[in-house]
Structure formats: structure tokens, C-alpha cells
Amino acid sequence: MQITGYKSHGVAAAVALVNAVTSEGGDDSDDALRTLLRECGFFWHQFEPDQAAAFREWGGTLRPFFEATDLETAVSLLNELLLRIPMHPHLADHDDPVGLHMHYAPPSADLAHRFRATTLMNLSELVCRHGLSRTGVCAAEDCDRVYADTSRAGRRRFCSEACANRTNVAAFRARQRDAP
Ligand SMILES: [Zn+2]
Structure with missing residues (x-):
């Protein structure tokens, strides 16, 4: 079961931005940012190149969160970012499929x-709920992309199916090679 609504949108958006900005081969062009915003349910048509x-900058700022290996860090x-970014929570209900939600x-x-x-x-809520068990850097050897897992099982360790499969195949071949 996916956590639906704005929660997963914000988490997915954070992952997509960090990967676009900081990972090898990531695309943080204006067009790519616009697409990312559209796919994650933000008002992408308000995006201006400036x-x-x-x-x-925000993508670079969030990367250390995904790289953190202990909860304290x-x-x-x-907490440092929550102090820095001005907040003013309010309820919003504009014409979209989400319905009433927090801004x-x-x-x-x-x-x-x-x-x-x-x-x-949304990342803070995820950490309150699951600690660091749902976020991280892809476990594939040659991949620096980050991931977040909002599924119920929460066993994800890779950024994508492609990285999971590649790693599994390599491990299988290594076992076969080492077998007597
Ligand atoms: Zn990966």
C-alpha cells in the first residue's frame, strides 16, 4: 500500500530533486525541473527560470539527509532546516484530485x-514515523542516486528496479563462480 496524497508527493519530490541535482547523469535543466514539479503535483506552470x-540549491541541501547513517545527524x-525555512501552516482546497490538505x-x-x-x-513526518529505515543512497555499487520508500513493506534499498536487478544478477553470478 502506498501512502497517498501530499505526503508521498513531497517525499517523492525531494528524492527526484536530489537525484536531478546531485547524482551522476542527473538532469537539473529548467525543463527537467518543470517536469519534476508536474509529476510530483506542484504548480509547475508557476515555475520561472530565475x-x-x-x-x-535545495537539492544540494537535502542530499546530506539521505546520506545520513545515524538518526541523530x-x-x-x-531541525536546522525547519528553523531556517519560514512556515505558516494552513489548509488548502484547490481544484485538484488531492482535496483538502496542508500547505x-x-x-x-x-x-x-x-x-x-x-x-x-514530508521528510520530517517520514522520519518521525520510520526513523532512517525508509531513506538512503542506492545500494548498487556504481549508483549515487537516493531513494525513499513509502510502501508498507519498506524494504527498498535501491533507487530503481534496474539497480536492484543488476545487483542481484551480479550477486548470483558471484555465488555460482564461488560454488565448488
Ligand atoms: Zn541506483
Whole structure:
């Protein structure tokens, strides 16, 4: 079961942005950022090229959270950001399939600020609920992409099926080679 609604949108958006900005082969062009915003349910048509730098900066800012290996480090990072990003929670119900939901940034905030507030709150909620067991850097050997797992099972360790399969095949071949 997926966690539905804005929760998974913000978490998925954080993952997509960190990968676009910081991973090898990531695409953080204006067009790629626009696509990312559209796919994650943000008001992508409000994106202006002069906001791109703010999005790229935020992607770099969030990466250490996914790289954190102990909860204390992750929590202090999130707390530092929660102090830095102005919040003004309110309920919103605009014409979209989500229905009534929380907005965290002040109503007058621009898209980049709203994106920061939403991704930060959603990652914080995920950590309150699951600690660091749902986020990390892909376990495949040659991959630096990050992932977040909002499924019920929560056993994900790879950024994609492709990385999971590649790693499993390599492990299988290694076992066969080492077999007597
Ligand atoms: Zn990967």
C-alpha cells in the first residue's frame, strides 16, 4: 500500500530533486525541473527560470539527509532546516484530485519556497514515523542516486528496479563462480 496524497508527493519530490541535482547523469535543466514539479503535483506552470537556482540549491541541501547513517545527524539537519525555512501552516482546497490538505509555507510564498516547505515537512513526518529505515543512497555499487520508500513493506534499498536487478544478477553470478 502506498501512502497517498501530499505526503508521498513531497517525499517523492525531494528524492527526484536530489537525484536531478546531485547524482551522476542527473538532469537539473529548467525543463527537467518543470517536469519534476508536474509529476510530483506542484504548480509547475508557476515555475520561472530565475527560480531554478533556488531549486538546485535545495537539492544540494537535502542530499546530506539521505546520506545520513545515524538518526541523530538526520534529525539535527532537519531541525536546522525547519528553523531556517519560514512556515505558516494552513489548509488548502484547490481544484485538484488531492482535496483538502496542508500547505506549510505562507500563502504568499513563491513556488520554490512552497517546495522547500512541503518537502521538508514530508521528510520530517517520514522520519518521525520510520526513523532512517525508509531513506538512503542506492545500494548498487556504481549508483549515487537516493531513494525513499513509502510502501508498507519498506524494504527498498535501491533507487530503481534496474539497480536492484543488476545487483542481484551480479550477486548470483558471484555465488555460482564461488560454488565448488
Ligand atoms: Zn541506483
